[in-house]
Amino acid sequence: MSTPRTIVETEGLGRDFKVRDGVRRRTVVAVVDLSLRITAGESVGYIGANGAGKSTTIKMLTGILVPTRGTVSTCGLRPVPDRKRLAREVGVVFGQRTQLWWDLPVRESLRILAAIHSLGSVAERERTDELVERLELADFLATPVRQLSLGQRMRAEVAAALLHSPRLVILDEPTIGLDVLSKQRLREFLVAERRLHGTTLLLTTHDMGDVERLCDRILLVDRGSLVFDGTLAGLSRTVGAERVLVVDLAEPTADLAGVPDARHLGSEGGGLRQRLAFDPEVTTAARVLGALAGRAEVVDLAVEEPDVEDVVRRVYAARR
Amino acid sequence: MADLRARTAPYRAVLASRVRAQRSYRANFLLDLTSSLLVGLVELAEVWVVFRSVHSLGGLDLAAVVLVFGVADLAFSLADLGFGHCDTLPTYLRAGTLDVFYLRPQPLLLQLVTSDISLRRLARAAVGIAALVAGLALNDVPWGARAVGLLALALVSGVATFAAMFVWAGGAQFFLVDGAEATNAFVYGGRYSATQPASVWTRPLVVVFGFVFPMAFTAYLPVVTLLGLPGPAWMPAWLGWCAPLAALWAWALALVTWRAGVRHYQGGGG
Amino acid sequence: MTVRPYLRLFVAGFRRQSTYRLAALGGLLANTTFGLLKVALLFAAVRTSGGELAGYDVATMSSYIWISQGLLGSINLTGRTEIAERIRSGDVAVDFLRPVDVHLASVTTEVGRSTFALLPRAVPSVAIGAVLVGMALPGSAWGYLLGAVGLVLGLLVSATTVYLVGAAGFWLVETRGVALLYMVVSGFLAGMFVPIGLFPGWLHAVATASPFPSMMMYPVDILSGRVEGLAALGLTGLQLGWLTATVAVGQVATRAGRRRLEVQGG
Numbered sequence: 001m002s003t004p005r006t007i008v009e010t011e012g013l014g015r016d017f018k019v020r021d022g023v024r025r026r027t028v029v030a031v032v033d034l035s036l037r038i039t040a041g042e043s044v045g046y047i048g049a050n051g052a053g054k055s056t057t058i059k060m061l062t063g064i065l066v067p068t069r070g071t072v073s074t075c076g077l078r079p080v081p082d083r084k085r086l087a088r089e090v091g092v093v094f095g096q097r098t099q100l101w102w103d104l105p106v107r108e109s110l111r112i113l114a115a116i117h118s119l120g121s122v123a124e125r126e127r128t129d130e131l132v133e134r135l136e137l138a139d140f141l142a143t144p145v146r147q148l149s150l151g152q153r154m155r156a157e158v159a160a161a162l163l164h165s166p167r168l169v170i171l172d173e174p175t176i177g178l179d180v181l182s183k184q185r186l187r188e189f190l191v192a193e194r195r196l197h198g199t200t201l202l203l204t205t206h207d208m209g210d211v212e213r214l215c216d217r218i219l220l221v222d223r224g225s226l227v228f229d230g231t232l233a234g235l236s237r238t239v240g241a242e243r244v245l246v247v248d249l250a251e252p253t254a255d256l257a258g259v260p261d262a263r264h265l266g267s268e269g270g271g272l273r274q275r276l277a278f279d280p281e282v283t284t285a286a287r288v289l290g291a292l293a294g295r296a297e298v299v300d301l302a303v304e305e306p307d308v309e310d311v312v313r314r315v316y317a318a319r320r
Numbered sequence: 321m322a323d324l325r326a327r328t329a330p331y332r333a334v335l336a337s338r339v340r341a342q343r344s345y346r347a348n349f350l351l352d353l354t355s356s357l358l359v360g361l362v363e364l365a366e367v368w369v370v371f372r373s374v375h376s377l378g379g380l381d382l383a384a385v386v387l388v389f390g391v392a393d394l395a396f397s398l399a400d401l402g403f404g405h406c407d408t409l410p411t412y413l414r415a416g417t418l419d420v421f422y423l424r425p426q427p428l429l430l431q432l433v434t435s436d437i438s439l440r441r442l443a444r445a446a447v448g449i450a451a452l453v454a455g456l457a458l459n460d461v462p463w464g465a466r467a468v469g470l471l472a473l474a475l476v477s478g479v480a481t482f483a484a485m486f487v488w489a490g491g492a493q494f495f496l497v498d499g500a501e502a503t504n505a506f507v508y509g510g511r512y513s514a515t516q517p518a519s520v521w522t523r524p525l526v527v528v529f530g531f532v533f534p535m536a537f538t539a540y541l542p543v544v545t546l547l548g549l550p551g552p553a554w555m556p557a558w559l560g561w562c563a564p565l566a567a568l569w570a571w572a573l574a575l576v577t578w579r580a581g582v583r584h585y586q587g588g589g590g
Numbered sequence: 591m592t593v594r595p596y597l598r599l600f601v602a603g604f605r606r607q608s609t610y611r612l613a614a615l616g617g618l619l620a621n622t623t624f625g626l627l628k629v630a631l632l633f634a635a636v637r638t639s640g641g642e643l644a645g646y647d648v649a650t651m652s653s654y655i656w657i658s659q660g661l662l663g664s665i666n667l668t669g670r671t672e673i674a675e676r677i678r679s680g681d682v683a684v685d686f687l688r689p690v691d692v693h694l695a696s697v698t699t700e701v702g703r704s705t706f707a708l709l710p711r712a713v714p715s716v717a718i719g720a721v722l723v724g725m726a727l728p729g730s731a732w733g734y735l736l737g738a739v740g741l742v743l744g745l746l747v748s749a750t751t752v753y754l755v756g757a758a759g760f761w762l763v764e765t766r767g768v769a770l771l772y773m774v775v776s777g778f779l780a781g782m783f784v785p786i787g788l789f790p791g792w793l794h795a796v797a798t799a800s801p802f803p804s805m806m807m808y809p810v811d812i813l814s815g816r817v818e819g820l821a822a823l824g825l826t827g828l829q830l831g832w833l834t835a836t837v838a839v840g841q842v843a844t845r846a847g848r849r850r851l852e853v854q855g856g
Contacts, residue, residue, distance in 0.1 A: 017587075064422045066586045080586065087425040097416035099423070101334075103341050112337065116330035116424055351766055358774040366783040373643060373788050374635045501616030509623040516627065520634035525626055 007168050007200045008038040008061060012070035014224075015056050030056040032224040033070070040167065043194060043201040045215030045232075047208075047311075053224040054204045058170055061202075062090060075167055088117065091161035095173035098153070099160050100145045106156045107141040110163060117164035131159040135189055151182035158186065162193065169193075170202045175210055187213045208305045220315060227315055233281070235311070242277040244304040245285050249274065250297040262288045330426065331434040342439045352440035360397075360447030364389060367515065378517030379550050384543060385517065387455025391471070392514035392539035394448030395478030399486065401441040406432055407489035407503055418585075429578055432490065459547055467546055470560060474542035477563035478514075481538050484570035485510055487578055488533075494581030510535045519552035526554065532573075537566035595690050600702035614710035621659045621715045628655045629723055632784075644787035645816055649726035653814030654785050656719025658806060660712030664704040664745055665780065665805050666752040669772030671700060674756030677847070678765055686848055693753065693844040697837075700749040728815045736822050740809030743829040748805040750836040752776075757840065760847030781807035801832040 013034040019026045031053040038044055048054050059065040060072055063079030063086055072079060075089040092099075100109040110131075114124040132138055135155045140148060148156065154174060161169060171190075175183045191214065193199055203214060211218060211232060218235055220228035228235060244265065247256075252271040257264045261283040265275040278288050285303050292298060342349060367389055371382040380388065412418045412432070421431045461467055489503035496502055506528075513521075513529040518536040521529070529535040537559070544551045545560025632651050636643045646654065673696035676682040685692045719725055728734045755772050759765045777783060779802035786797045786807050797803055808825040811817040817825060 015587075059419070062423060064419055064586065068587075083422060084425040084427070087423055090423070092423050094416070094420075097420065099420050101337060104337050108337060112330060112333040115333045116426065118326070118330075118425075351770065354767075355770045355774070358770070362774055362778050362783070365778065369784045369788050369790075369793075370631065370635055372790065374638050377631070377634055377638055496616070499616055502619050504616070505620040505623040509620065509627060512624065513627050516631055517634075520630045522626070522630055525630055528623075529627075 005040045006037060006073075006076070007040050007042070008036070008072075008074055008202070010034050010036055010061075010070065010072045013057070013060060013067055013072050014069035015053075015060060015065060016068045029224055031060070031067075034221075034224075034226055035070075036219060036226065036229065038200060038202065040200055041194070041198050043214055043216045044203065045211040045218045046202060046204045046221065047206070047211060047218060048204075048221035050206075051223075052221045054221060055172065057221075058092070058172060058202075058204065061170065062086070062092060088164060089167045091164065091166035091169045093154075093157050093161045093169070093171045093174050095154075095171075095176045098145065098157065100153075100156060102146045103144050105142045105144055106137060106148075106159075109145065109156070109160060113160055113163050119164060127163060127165065128159075131162060134192065135159050136185075150177050151179065154178060154182070154186060155189075158189065162199075165197065166199070168200045168202065170204075172204050173206065174203070175205065175207055183207075183209065190214055208311070220311070222315070235315075243280050243285065245276045245278060245288050246302045246304060247274055247276070247289070247292065247296075247298045248272065248300040250299050253296045256292060256295060259288060259291050262291070331430065335434055335437055338435075338437050339439060342437075349440065353443040356440050356443040357447060360393065360444045363393070363515075364447060364451055378519040378552075379544070380517045383455065383458035384547060384549065385515075386451050387459055387547075388517070388539045388543045389515045390448055390450070390452030390455045391474055391478060391543065392448075392511070394445055394452055395475055395538055396482045396511045396514070397441045397445035397448050398479045399482035401438055401445070403433060403483040403486040404438045404441065405436040406486040407493065407500065407507060409490040409493040410500065413585075428582060429487065429575075433487070461546065462548070470542055470546050473561065474539065474563050477567040478538035480567035481534060481563075481570045482511070484567065484574040485533060487574040488570075491574065491578035491581035494584050506533055514538045514540070516540070518555075521552075526552075530555075534566035534570055537563045596694065596698045599690075599695055599698045600705075602699065602702065617663060617711060618714050618718075621662065621711065622718055625655055625659045625715065625719060626722070628659075644785065646785060646787065647726075649724065650814040650816045651785075652719060652723050652725040653727070654781075654810050654816075656716050656723075656725060657712070657810045657813060658782055659719075660708075660715030661744075661806055661810075662782070663707035663711040665748045665776075665782075666700065666704070667773060667777045667780075667782065669752060669755045669769035669776065671696065671752055671756050673753065674759055674765060674769070677756050677759035680851070683851055686851070691844075692848075693757075693840045696753055696756070697746075697749045697840070700752065701745055704745045704749065726814050726816075728813060729818060733812060733815060733818060733822065736826050737809055737813035740812050740826055740829060743826065743833060744805045744809045747801055747829060747833050747836060750833060750840055751801045751805070753840050754836065754843065757843040757847060760843070760850055776802055776805075779803065780805045781810070785811075787811075801836055804829040804832045 013031060014029070015031040017028045017030055019028050034057065046054055046057070056065065060067050061074050061079060063074075063083035066080050074086055077086045077089070079086055099113075100106065101112065104112075110128055111124075114128070119127065132141065135158060137152075137155060137159060140152050140156075143152075145153060145156065158171075158174070161171075169190075175186060178186070187210065190201060194201060201214065203210060205211060216231065218228065218230060218232055219226060220235070242263075245262070249272055252269065253274075254271060255264055255267055256274050256276065259276060262276040262278040265277050267274045276288060278285070285301075289298065289301065364386075367385055368382070371377060371380075371385055375381060377385070409418075409432075412435075417435075418428070418432075421428050424431060485507045489507050492503050493499050510529060510533050513525070514535040518526070518530060518540045526536075536555075541551065541555060542560040542563055543549075545557055548557075551557060551559070629652060632646075632655065633648055636646060636648050636651050641647055643651075673682065673692070676685065682692060685695075716725075728737055752772070755765065755768050758768050762768065779786070779797045779800050781797075781803060786794055786803055789797060797807075808817075808829055812822045812825060
């Protein structure tokens with residue numbers, strides 16, 4: 001019996017798909033054997049490469065797909081039989097598809113959703129005002145959804161998903177395609193929402209920046225199996241994830257080897273552009289940059305985050 | 321009553337917005353109306369051309385067949401108005417809209433049905449009404465409570481039956497890939513068959529459009545009963561009153577197909 | 591003038607249709623269903639008239655029904671073509687810069703599409719009709735020859751006539767009304783719904799004064815054997831006449847349209 005504090009619980013969850021491969025029929029195992037437990041108020045990052053089974057898992061959590069194996073319970077309910085009741089407790093933001101009505105103004109979509117979730121007029125007004133203010137929707141409330149920029153649309157989507165104050169919010173690639181500023185604002189909003197209402201967050205993403213700034217806990221899935229369940233710090237330790245500082249120099253310089261706490265990865269253009277890897281647990285980009293001060297004149301720089309594929313590969317390698 | 325209003329509020333809200341959206345595209349809307357009207361007229365003309373060369377076909381003369389056309393076409397247009405978008409399910413699947421339906425605390429089919437409304441079918445309905453009125457005027461209708469009751473029953477059942485056809489087609493599309501044309505055969509073929517005297521049908525047609533998809537019950541049989549005309553050998557005169565039964569059967573078929581389709585989509589059965 | 595670009599366009603139009611295989615099966619089902627319904631209705635009509643109606647007996651009527659159903663995918667009854675959209679939006683200005691005649695290129699692509707659509711639709715439809723119901727065929731080799739020629743001419747006339755709808759876009763801002771009218775009128779007058787032989791006198795006159803029967807009605811009448819010998823040759827002549835006329839008008843319209851675009855600038 002799950003206590004109300006358990007928001008998601010799966011036991012041996014698995015899902016297969018039958019795929020037609022020319023003439024033959026193949027079985028593709030999208031999710032192998034997933035067992036996890038998420039308690040109320042947690043903020044979980046669910047990361048993995050494309051095709052690793054993230055979307056399938058979310059569909060099983062929300063009652064869209066029936067599991068092939070195992071059990072799943074979301075907010076104490078069984079997703080498929082209790083779908084309609086579950087819909088009142090869960091809000092989902094899809095990065096790639098919309099929950100809003102394409103040719104209607106944002107305000108109209110929110111009004112319809114309030115009716116769909118049977119919000120009383122007082123609750124509707126208060127919640128809408130709160131979301132409009134905190135997500136800064138006021139400027140484009142009257143604009144049809146199809147005319148919004150991606151950043152604006154994502155904010156409207158988040159408002160739509162949170163209108164009925166769900167206990168669990170699932171976000172599927174919410175920051176994909178957004179510019180740096182929009183990403184930051186969205187992340188800040190989600191952090192605040194958790195703090196104010198104790199909402200549980202489950203976030204699938206490719207963006208390690210999302211993970212770092214939003215998630216307490218990381219679930220890493222590779223080809224349908226859970227390969228890591230822990231904190232970001234733990235992941236970094238396991239994986240030794242590095243950031244890469246890319247510097248453009250004023251003139252071709254010899255390889256910048258021997259920089260404290262940094263590893264020289266490579267040079268381009270005869271030494272005009274050089275890549276240095278460093279461990280963010282040990283040092284910062286600023287310090288590495290500082291260490292270069294005497295040796296070369298830096299005219300431009302960039303910091304690369306490790307991408308999810310890289311992390312996954314390293315986890316796999318570390319497990320062997 | 322207040323509870324009913326509250327419960328239907330989300331559905332009414334979506335439909336109202338679709339109506340507003342369609343009316344706002346002024347020029348396109350008028351063009352769509354005109355096209356629906358013209359297409360309806362051409363189909364009526366087709367019937368007229370055949371019947372003016374033969375005077376009587378399958379027990380119906382031109383006046384009677386106009387009445388059959390009117391009842392069938394009107395019922396179909398009204399059903400198309402509310403349910404016509406249901407057989408475009410693949411569009412919803414591709415856009416991921418169906419998955420969004422899962423996330424709302426409402427039945428899937430009800431969300432699909434209320435997600436859109438095709439106002440331009442009203443023009444087509446106008447053709448049906450005109451044919452119906454003409455048919456009633458041209459024929460020797462024994463007016464009275466019986467006639468009015470029979471006609472009303474036929475129309476309501478006809479709308480329900482055709483609506484069920486659209487839902488059936490939607491459910492079937494879960495199984496078919498790019499299957500719109502296959503279901504069109506029975507949805508639009510069904511509409512065509514409903515405007516015909518069923519007495520000319522061969523046995524396979526009788527099975528398909530007389531019983532499986534009960535098109536003959538939407539207009540032909542009620543009119544035959546109304547006008548006291550000889551019906552086909554396999555159908556006694558009073559069957560015109562069984563239109564509601566046909567509608568129930570059609571809906572049973574539609575709902576079973578829909579549920580099977582949804583289960584197929586979700587990949588489970590238990 | 592080289593033929594190669596046109597051949598390539600034909601093949602391209604041809605190939606594009608092959609991706610719609612499953613849809614083609616569904617289309618075949620639709621064809622068969624409508625065909626059987628029409629058979630029921632029109633056969634009854636022929637029988638009620640003592641076995642012959644406007645020159646059609648049961649067998650020739652069957653040929654009419656199945657061949658016309660089969661040609662549904664090939665004859666353009668929608669009034670819409672790719673070139674129409676390009677003319678309306680002005681993109682055709684780019685096409686004029688290429689060393690291919692815009693008019694003929696568009697017609698060739700359309701014919702390629704039409705011809706491919708014959709395979710999954712026309713051939714099976716006719717086969718099903720022949721097996722299920724039986725149908726009449728030309729009485730002589732001459733009939734087969736003229737029928738085949740007539741089919742080809744029919745597809746050509748369809749392509750050249752529907753081009754004119756698009757060409758109207760050089761002058762009209764909104765061509766949707768024209769396309770609409772075309773959609774409604776073309777099928778009816780081409781004999782898609784009922785053979786035009788059944789039309790009342792005045793309506794028959796209207797139909798024969800238009801290019802539409804040349805697209806389908808005439809070749810079908812030759813192939814079913816309803817029209818033979820010299821009369822068949824006459825129909826083929828009519829098709830050729832309409833083909834020439836529509837091509838001529840198309841050429842004139844395209845040149846005039848091009849001049850108009852150049853004058854307008856952009």
